[in-house]
Each structure stands twice: as structure tokens, then as C-alpha cells.
Amino acid sequence: MSFPSPNFTERRGGVLPSLVVIHYTAISCDEAHSRLCDPAAEVSAHYLISETGTVLALVDERHRAWHAGAGGWVGLDDINSHSIGIELANDGAAPFPHLQMTALEGLLQQIMARWAIPAHRVIGHSDMAPTRKIDPGPHFDWRRLALQGLSVWPDRGDCEMPLADSLTQIGYPDAPPESRLAAFRRRFRPWASGPEDAIDRALAANLADRFGPG
Ligand SMILES: [Zn+2]
Structure with missing residues (x-):
């Protein structure tokens, strides 16, 4: 298999991938394909999946692709060294087509099995x-x-641990409370608005309890 993107380095410290980071391209699949392989752009991902479910392998999973940038998760920084990045061709407004999701699911199953993620x-x-x-x-x-x-979803519980504690245990990095609440809701409760409430606290506590560091 050939990996057409030159935008990669070795994983720092020789670590193995232990996270998968999912993205959308915000531009068309063809434009993203060009950009993720353009040395001048200095960005890449291991995979790009088209709207019709074509999986393009751009960087070998053993290497460090350049998709994550600054941030953190479960206390790790340099997320590029610790992760495999998957770009989905999507403009941010359209639904993700069934064929694209099916292709993503097949790819995730392979990656998670290969690296025990x-x-x-x-x-x-x-x-x-x-x-x-x-x-x-x-x-x-x-x-x-x-x-x-292939990912996690909260159950509604009764526990009301402070939201900040739950989000940290789930893995969210330090950031202003409103940014962390927005990120949590974007993923788990995108229909919610307004200030933090008991449902946010219950959902986050449930995830922290099941998947936090204990
Ligand atoms: Zn992204």
C-alpha cells in the first residue's frame, strides 16, 4: 500500500497509537486530498473518507500524522504522537452519509483491533x-x-459529581468552563443550550464513572 502524504514524522518517544481522533474536512474531498498531501500545507491525516465511503490511506499508521495540533486528552499532550487521525469529507452542515459512516465503522474496527484501542x-x-x-x-x-x-455514549444516572471533575476524569483538557461544556454538549447533547444543568452533570458523571481513571 502506498501512502501519498509526505506530511509525517516518527511518533515521538516511539509511542504506539492509543487514541483515534475524528475530524471533518470543511472542504471537498478532492480539495482535502490535495491539501493533506501538500508539503506546503504541513497538515495530514492517516485516512480520508469520502462522502460515498471511499477510504484513502494517506499516512502509514505507524507514523505521526499532523492532524491534531495543540490540545490534550487524559493528561496526554502531543496528541499527534498518540493518535490515528481520520478526516471525513463533510462541510460541517450536511449529515454524514450512511456509506461514509459504514466505511468509518469498518476502518475503526480494524484500527481498534490492531492497536488495542x-x-x-x-x-x-x-x-x-x-x-x-x-x-x-x-x-x-x-x-x-x-x-x-466503537465509541461511548452516556447513560442517564443520578450521580451529580461537579461537572468540572467529571470532564477532567473523562479526559477533557484544561480550558475555560464554557468551552468544555460546549465541547461536551456538541458530542453528547447537541440539542441542549443555556447554562450547565443537572442533566449535563449526570451524563458526564456516568461517563467518568464508567471510563475515567478511577
Ligand atoms: Zn479537525
């Missing part, structure tokens, strides 16, 4: 960079992935 370590770009990024956005169907064991 658990479901709670499949995250969105906005999760790890809540002050800078909004992709893959409120239209991305995280629950669909979770139902197949």
Missing part, C-alpha cells in the same frame, strides 16, 4: 481542543458508533 479513546477533534475546534460537530452520530462498541 478501547472505545472510550475514540474522540473528536473538538474534545481534545475545545477552545479551537468544533469538528466533527453536532451532526456526527456518536451514538451510532457507541452502539457498535
Whole structure:
């Protein structure tokens, strides 16, 4: 298999990928393909998936692609060294087509098996960079992935741990409270608005309890 993007380095410290970061391109698939392979752009991802479900492998999974930028998750920084990046061709407003989601699911199953990555370590770009990024956005169907064991989805519980504590245990990096709340809702409760409430606290506490560091 050939990997056409020159935009990669070695994973720093020789670490193995332990996270998957999902993105949308915000531009067309053809434009994204060119850009992710253009040395002058200095960006890349391991995979780009078209709207019709074609999976383009751009960087070898063993290498460090340049998709995540500044941010953090579960106390890790340099997310590029620790992750595999997947770009979905999507403008941020359209739904993600069934064929594209099916292709993503097949790819995730392979990646997660190959590197022993658990479901709670499949995250969105906005999760790890809540002050800078909004992709893959409120239209991305995280629950669909979770139902197949490819990501996580909260159950409604009664626990009301402080939201900040839960978000930190889930993995969110330090950021202003409003940015972290917005990132959490974009993924798990995109129809919600207004200030933090008991449902946010219950959902986040449930995820922290099930997937936090304990
Ligand atoms: Zn992104």
C-alpha cells in the first residue's frame, strides 16, 4: 500500500497509537486530498473518507500524522504522537452519509483491533481542543458508533459529581468552563443550550464513572 502524504514524522518517544481522533474536512474531498498531501500545507491525516465511503490511506499508521495540533486528552499532550487521525469529507452542515459512516465503522474496527484501542479513546477533534475546534460537530452520530462498541455514549444516572471533575476524569483538557461544556454538549447533547444543568452533570458523571481513571 502506498501512502501519498509526505506530511509525517516518527511518533515521538516511539509511542504506539492509543487514541483515534475524528475530524471533518470543511472542504471537498478532492480539495482535502490535495491539501493533506501538500508539503506546503504541513497538515495530514492517516485516512480520508469520502462522502460515498471511499477510504484513502494517506499516512502509514505507524507514523505521526499532523492532524491534531495543540490540545490534550487524559493528561496526554502531543496528541499527534498518540493518535490515528481520520478526516471525513463533510462541510460541517450536511449529515454524514450512511456509506461514509459504514466505511468509518469498518476502518475503526480494524484500527481498534490492531492497536488495542478501547472505545472510550475514540474522540473528536473538538474534545481534545475545545477552545479551537468544533469538528466533527453536532451532526456526527456518536451514538451510532457507541452502539457498535466503537465509541461511548452516556447513560442517564443520578450521580451529580461537579461537572468540572467529571470532564477532567473523562479526559477533557484544561480550558475555560464554557468551552468544555460546549465541547461536551456538541458530542453528547447537541440539542441542549443555556447554562450547565443537572442533566449535563449526570451524563458526564456516568461517563467518568464508567471510563475515567478511577
Ligand atoms: Zn479537525
